[in-house]
Amino acid sequence: DAGVIQSPRHEVTEMGQEVTLRCKPISGHNSLFWYRQTMMRGLELLIYFNNNVPIDDSGMPEDRFSAKMPNASFSTLKIQPSEPRDSAVYFCASRSRTGGNTEAFFGQGTRLTVV
């Protein structure tokens, strides 16, 4: 398996533009997480899906952020409009729920820069 695949790896955009980050989880995993990592705030959970259904989106900073998981093999995180303070590394992670607690596998991340 290729692991969790995120695209793009790097994104530079101008303030006010829409940004869409993409994630393909590991096949067979039924939990998906979006995290944001910054020096100031560390790893923050933005949203968590189980079987394609959003379970907890309390970490989504504001209405400018939205996430979807239309099927088990694809998820998007959208920021509209983007702001410089959204600059961070965004990680997607997936996990299998079977067998109790199991390892969460992270993608390589998308480094977002909003100028």
Next chain:
Amino acid sequence: QQQVKQSPQSLIVQKGGISIINCAYENTAFDYFPWYQQFPGKGPALLIAIRPDVSEKKEGRFTISFNKSAKQFSLHIMDSQPGDSATYFCAANKGDYKLSFGAGTTVTVRA
């Protein structure tokens, strides 16, 4: 608010030395405590994990010590090597719910 508090923020150790990172938690419902290792430009990757029914788990040079009554757990890296230089995150999880991560510790191993 962080549910898992991690310290120190950074540490420097000589090659061959011992690195110790500490974490504390409040939620007694947590039942899974993993440590993740992250290299620059990469996503975090699971290093070692423990459940609260054991007090210690060792995998190679990495050991987790767990103190349930104190609600604390720690990672010990024995015989630290330059390749261990990375950021380490402790985390805690209840059931199949979300992982709560500590703030991270940057470990630098000097040759």
